[in-house]
Amino acid sequence: MRSQKKMKLIREIILYTVLTLFSIIFLIPLFWMISTSLKQEAQVMIVPIQWFPKSPQWRNYIDAVKAFPFFRYFWNTSFLAILNVVGTLFSASLVAYSFSKLRWKGRNQLFYITIATMFIPSQVLIIPTYLLFSKLGWVNTYLPLVVPAFCGGGAFNIFLLRQFFVSIPDELLEAARIDGASEFRIYSQIMLPLSKPVLFTVSIFTLLFSWNDFFGPLLYLHDPTKWTLAVGLRSFQQQYTTTWSLLMAASTLTALPLIIMYFVFQRNITSGFALSGSGK
Amino acid sequence: MPKKPKSSFWKRKSLTGYLFATPWIIGLVCFIIGPIFASFFLSFTTYDGINPPKLIGFMNYKILFTLDPSFWKALGNTFYYMFGSVFLKVLLGLIFAVLLNNAGKFMGIFRTIFFLPVVLPAIPVMFLWMMLFNPSSGLLNQFLGVFGINGPLWLNSPTWSKPAFILMSLWGIGGIIVIFLAGLQGISTELYEAAELDGANKIQLFWKITVPMLRPVIFFNIVTGLIGASQVFTEAYVMTGGGPLESTTFVNLMIYKLAFKDIQMGYASAISVVMFMILVPLTVLLFRIYRKQAEF
Amino acid sequence: MKLTRIFLIALFMLILTTASFAAPVVIRFWHIYDAGIAKQTIDQLVADFNKSYEGKIQVEALGISFWDYWDKLRISTAAGQEPDVFVNDLGNVGMRASSGILLDLAPYLKKAGIDANKTFFKAPLDMCRWKAGIYALPFETDIRLLFYNKDLFVKAGLDPNRPPKTWNELWQYADKITKKDSKGDYEVLGFNPLYAQSYFWMYVWGNGGDFLGEDGNLVVNSPIVVKSLTEWKQMVDRLSLEKIQKFNATYPLGLNDAFINKKLGMVIQNNTFFSQLRDYAPDLNYGAVQIPYPVKPVSWSNGISIEASSRSRYKDAAAEFVIYLTNKTSAHLFAKNVTALVGNKEAASSPDLISNEMWKLSVQTLDISQFRPFVLEYSLWYEDLEKTVESVLYGKATPKKALDDLQKMLETQIQKYRLTH
CATH class of the missing domain: 3.40.190.10 (Periplasmic binding protein-like II)
Structure with missing residues (x-):
């Protein structure tokens, strides 16, 4: 009995050592980013490594923000992210409602097609979509980056919402129907309030995706004043290839809103992520 | 005539259904189904974006299959990355999920740490890794140097550039850990207890209970992971530009360069179609294998 | 009203x-x-x-x-x-x-x-x-010129007012300037053929070669190009490709430029480098001359x-x-x-x-x-030439074989253009 307890203790020690070790490994890059952002440029590439900056250069942050139109890009990125969230929430939930609570011919077939599109390699869509937007004269506007969100917001979000809606009992809706409420009213007054958690998950994903999107802005935004942080940072890096301290300061600032968001909504984000990846 | 009102009711209802689904029907047609057909069409043309597309039959495919070795190289690179990163992510993700599942009340803290890199924006993360991979002053080689290992050139080496990308992708393993962890918590402890009574050790438990119980989740993540990884682009575009020695020229980078740099939209479409014809059957095949296994 | x-x-x-x-x-x-x-x-x-x-x-x-x-x-x-x-x-x-x-x-x-x-x-x-x-x-x-650091010349016992005229001289000088650290990495390099604006085609031109055949078609595997590539590889091998790359990764261009940071004795750069030197290294004591040549003086525009x-x-x-x-x-x-x-x-x-x-x-x-010759059917041919040079430097193929392959590939590309236009 005692040896078994001992075994268990040893096992736990090993377990926690391993996990702690890897936690540190996972945190080091992030630490390095912040540490570099506070160094003098001359200290960045120095061998042996300086873990902590000798005298923290807070000025780097001011210089970085001045070196490229950070706040404009920040605003553009936020603007696009918000529009994407709004568009996706509205259209994906509407469609999901139709897929789950309304009966119409071809509904199930269309739903299978929708699921199938999740497995389509998207490289086949790039060129025609680009040509479509260019024929519409939408290149160098935000439309190509926003309109798709209002057109269903992607199969994945529809799927996620639909699965949640299905779990809500029909009786709740039938009562309202008998009272003569319109479907839109039932959708907006009954369904949406009941679905807050999943709507939140969809919002977070859309926000993350939009904030990180590089290919879309790269392809569609030509005028530097319209750029987002992702392409703006890339351009900044190209011009100041080696000014690592400033680049890391700008990077930290870009990451900061997401890090804050993560710590505030951590539970929702991880559980939403788990839900989305389970394939159920 | 008792039936009439009902049928009109259903008609109206049906109409509402279509109405509600309209945004997606438009999106599906304009941004997915339409473009797929358009890609097939474009692949039979030559198109420079200036003069109208000109039909040239199977010429693009003929060139692709007989004259252009760089496509096969790019395809090889892409598969290397796809399978390398997905395999390691799933395997290590599973191991870490099991470890975390045993971490008791500290699980939350570890999960928070492992998941953190997932929410970080992609471009800054790439810059960060460019620094870490620097052959002389980068953290990675400095660390290896402590053990007397002369670290490789990483992104500057044709042999190590893809492993470097895979290593970087592992930093984002937190997503898969969280997914598996949720799956593990759905497995009843009774199963383990029963098996333990039968004298099974931890490793046997892992293979005999954990893996089979998680099979649907594992499978789903392999398939979506492979499709996601087949689209690897930004890393190569930002960190290596496709080099050295084309070792990181992935298919999507090639398509981008051909379509938007050389403006050979027809040829680039042919490549995207070939990629489509490889990946879709692969996905279907994976589903078949999975179904067959699930039957047992 | x-x-x-x-x-x-x-x-x-x-x-x-x-x-x-x-x-x-x-x-x-x-x-x-x-x-x-x-x-x-x-x-x-x-x-x-x-x-x-x-x-x-x-x-x-x-x-x-x-x-x-x-x-x-x-x-x-x-x-x-x-x-x-x-x-x-x-x-x-x-x-x-x-x-x-x-x-x-x-x-x-x-x-x-x-x-x-x-x-x-x-x-x-x-x-x-x-x-x-x-x-x-x-x-x-x-245009491209050779910039040299006079202080490093003096330190190596060289005459700062006598820059190299030929590639042989350049390497003689370079060897005197080069310094290695204990790990064998370069602390200071005399000259780096894979840095800044030093391109293989300039070396070919300097050898008296070019990339056009008699009929005006693109020819990249003529004996003179093969010979140039062989010599080019020898030059890189003397320094070791890996060490050069490590050096290049340590001193990416711009503010951390090796020449600006006095870690490189001689560098081939274009004329805008004058203003970079003025802005980033006003105290650098340097000179600039036409690029040394084996056979005939050249530069690339x-x-x-x-x-x-x-x-x-x-x-x-x-x-x-x-x-x-x-x-x-x-x-x-x-x-x-x-x-x-x-x-x-x-x-x-x-x-x-x-x-x-x-x-x-x-x-x-x-x-x-x-200028590099313009080829309508494949205007980016020189990018493939650069890739071929790279693969030879990595030892993936002999210069002759690699250039023959490149020639075939370029002809294919030209054929491809003709097939689709």
């Missing part, structure tokens, strides 16, 4: 119509000068133009950084949304001219009474010709052209602006402010500029400098 009202309305209509008639034509101009003195100069040139054409033509200029510019321009062209006037790569004007996207400027030059042959340097102007037309005008060109779109709604205005930007006054201002080697010969040779030794050297070097 009624009459006054009618009169007032008529007057109003008149003002409205004249105003709409007088509304200036707006043309869009994209360029790469998005920062510093270059941006200021372009802004000033555009402002001056807008002032002197007030009420007739208004130019809206947009500067995009060099790194992003090319993709943006190409992509918007493919979308049919290119600006009316844009700067572009002087090395492949013919490619765009052949696709029909560029406006032939020859008639406009004639109308303005400009003799292009007298106004512009020959080599850059030749790059703008396609068939009988002139589809671009050379705004900027450049490329540059920036100004082009107008054939799809522009206001072709006359666009052509007018192109000609304005490349005229003597504009070019002179740009050359003076930015120290860029402008394509306008008259501006570049003006006495106040040519009195500067370094400027004079640059202009003189233009005489021996050449």
Whole structure:
């Protein structure tokens, strides 16, 4: 009995050592980013490594923000992210409602097609979509980056919402129907309030995706004043290839809103992520 | 005539259904189904974006299959990355999920740490890794140097550039850990207890209970992971530009360069179609294998 | 009462119509000068133009950084949304001219009474010709020179006023300057053939070779190219490719440039390096000379052209602006402010500029400098040449085999173009 307890203790020690070790490994890059952002440029590439900056250069942050139109890009990125969230929430939930609570011919077939599109390699869509937007004269506007969100917001979000809606009992809706409420009213007054958690998950994903999107802005935004942080940072890096301290300061600032968001909504984000990846 | 009102009711209802689904029907047609057909069409043309597309039959495919070795190289690179990163992510993700599942009340803290890199924006993360991979002053080689290992050139080496990308992708393993962890918590402890009574050790438990119980989740993540990884682009575009020695020229980078740099939209479409014809059957095949296994 | 009202309305209509008639034509101009003195100069040139054409033509200029510019321009062209006037790569004007996207400027030059042959340097102007037309005008060109650090020369016991004239001399000097650390990495390098603007094709030209066969076709596997590549590999192997790459990763160009940081004795750079040295390393004691050569003196030129779109709604205005930007006054201002080697010969040779030794050297070097041959069917052939050179340096193939393969590949690409056009 005692040896078994001992075994268990040893096992736990090993377990926690391993996990702690890897936690540190996972945190080091992030630490390095912040540490570099506070160094003098001359200290960045120095061998042996300086873990902590000798005298923290807070000025780097001011210089970085001045070196490229950070706040404009920040605003553009936020603007696009918000529009994407709004568009996706509205259209994906509407469609999901139709897929789950309304009966119409071809509904199930269309739903299978929708699921199938999740497995389509998207490289086949790039060129025609680009040509479509260019024929519409939408290149160098935000439309190509926003309109798709209002057109269903992607199969994945529809799927996620639909699965949640299905779990809500029909009786709740039938009562309202008998009272003569319109479907839109039932959708907006009954369904949406009941679905807050999943709507939140969809919002977070859309926000993350939009904030990180590089290919879309790269392809569609030509005028530097319209750029987002992702392409703006890339351009900044190209011009100041080696000014690592400033680049890391700008990077930290870009990451900061997401890090804050993560710590505030951590539970929702991880559980939403788990839900989305389970394939159920 | 008792039936009439009902049928009109259903008609109206049906109409509402279509109405509600309209945004997606438009999106599906304009941004997915339409473009797929358009890609097939474009692949039979030559198109420079200036003069109208000109039909040239199977010429693009003929060139692709007989004259252009760089496509096969790019395809090889892409598969290397796809399978390398997905395999390691799933395997290590599973191991870490099991470890975390045993971490008791500290699980939350570890999960928070492992998941953190997932929410970080992609471009800054790439810059960060460019620094870490620097052959002389980068953290990675400095660390290896402590053990007397002369670290490789990483992104500057044709042999190590893809492993470097895979290593970087592992930093984002937190997503898969969280997914598996949720799956593990759905497995009843009774199963383990029963098996333990039968004298099974931890490793046997892992293979005999954990893996089979998680099979649907594992499978789903392999398939979506492979499709996601087949689209690897930004890393190569930002960190290596496709080099050295084309070792990181992935298919999507090639398509981008051909379509938007050389403006050979027809040829680039042919490549995207070939990629489509490889990946879709692969996905279907994976589903078949999975179904067959699930039957047992 | 009624009459006054009618009169007032008529007057109003008149003002409205004249105003709409007088509304200036707006043309869009994209360029790469998005920062510093270059941006200021372009802004000033555009402002001056807008002032002197007030009420007739208004130019809206947009500067995009060099790194992003090319993709943006190409992509918007493919979308049919290119600006009316844009700067572009002087090395492949013919490619765009052949696709029909560029406006032939020859008639406009004639109308303005400009003799292009007298106004512009020959080599850059030749790059703008396609068939009988002139589809671009050379705004900027450049040349490559050898820059050397005099202090490092003195430290190595070399005469700082006797820079190398041949590649043999260059390596003799370089070996004296080179210093290694305990791990065998380079602390200071005498010369690095894979750094900055040192390109293989310049070495081939220096050996007396070129990339065109007798019939004008692209030939990359002639004996002289093979020999050059063999020597090129030997030079790299002496230093070890891995060590060179480590050095290059430690000193990426820009602020951390190895020459600027006094870690490199000699470097091949283009003429804009003068201003970089002025800004980043004002105390660096350096000299600049023409690149050493094995057989014949050479340099490599490329540059920036100004082009107008054939799809522009206001072709006359666009052509007018192109000609304005490349005229003597504009070019002179740009050359003076930015120290860029402008394509306008008259501006570049003006006495106040040519009195500067370094400027004079640059202009003189233009005489021996050449462009990469333009190949319509595969204008990016040199990128494949670079890849082939890279693969030889990695030891993936012998120079002969690699170049033979490249030749086959290029012929395939040319065939591919012909099959699809």
